[in-house]
Amino acid sequence: MNIQIHGIRPEHVSGEPLFEDFLDAVGDFLERHALFQHSSFDSRAIKSATEACNRISAPLQWNDSVKIARRAWPEFKGNGGHGLSHLKTALGLDFRHHDAGEDARASAEIVLLAEAQMGMPYQDILGPSQTRPTRKASVARTGCTDAPLSGKIAVFTGALTMTRRETAEVASRAGITTAQSVSKNVHLLVVGDQDLSALAEDESKSAKHRKAEALIAKGCELRIIGETDFLALIAVS
CATH class of the missing domain: 3.30.420.10 (Ribonuclease H-like superfamily/Ribonuclease H)
Incomplete structure (x- = not known):
């Protein structure tokens, strides 16, 4: 890769x-x-x-x-x-x-x-920009149909270096559709690198992470990867 x-x-x-x-x-x-x-x-x-x-x-x-x-x-x-x-x-x-x-x-x-x-x-x-209150926007995005990873679905959880909107937009350009929740149709769960390295105890995992592990145990084709690996994956596009 x-x-x-x-x-x-x-x-x-x-x-x-x-x-x-x-x-x-x-x-x-x-x-x-x-x-x-x-x-x-x-x-x-x-x-x-x-x-x-x-x-x-x-x-x-x-x-x-x-x-x-x-x-x-x-x-x-x-x-x-x-x-x-x-x-x-x-x-x-x-x-x-x-x-x-x-x-x-x-x-x-x-x-x-x-x-x-x-x-x-x-x-x-890069100085401070003016901000104004906004509604929290959905990060769900549909992936481009002619990109290398078209048809793949990803969910994000944990502390990422990019905002959810930024990750969703980057994923969309690579063909990945962003979903809000984990299901058997999801292909990737992207976890913050620092969260992924510190998940020794099950209770420290997010609900999305635990659900993904349960689906994997049932045979679903779902991968859990860190943010760095995710960015390397989509960089191909």
Whole structure:
């Protein structure tokens, strides 16, 4: 699945430095500078890889170019969205999607274009926004019919880094329909990473999680995965 996403095969990394060697080489550099990602996947991937090396994850200065794009081009909401695929077309960007270096450059270009669009630095763009009371919206979404994961149904539970609306919209673009409750028709239950790692006791699990486990025990084809694995899965689209 990972090879499908980034195209990096075992022979490409054979004999190359390990991740912990990468940290020794550039860790101080990363800590000194502002870092940008398009959504929250990169920060969590680096944090997980760091901890897998038995190292303490440094408090890096992460910024999200998705949030910046939302402030600069609010008209894209519901009209293509703020994912890299749509921004590539809408902003006239030239890059090869799902290549790490190309996506990183695209994220940087989005920030620079947003600063030019709004006439202010990214720090001010990310400043506090005015809020007004709104009704709690349903996160149910129907997946796109021509996407790689069309026909799949997912339910979300626990503390996710993205809002429920954001996860539902991302899932929809990958073809996944978002449901509010767990049933035998659901294919995926997506659980917050921190919740998934701390679920030693049954009473700490949500009602959705317990119901999903009961359905799995009965033979239903339902998977329980963490948010990081879910984002990696839909990144293929």
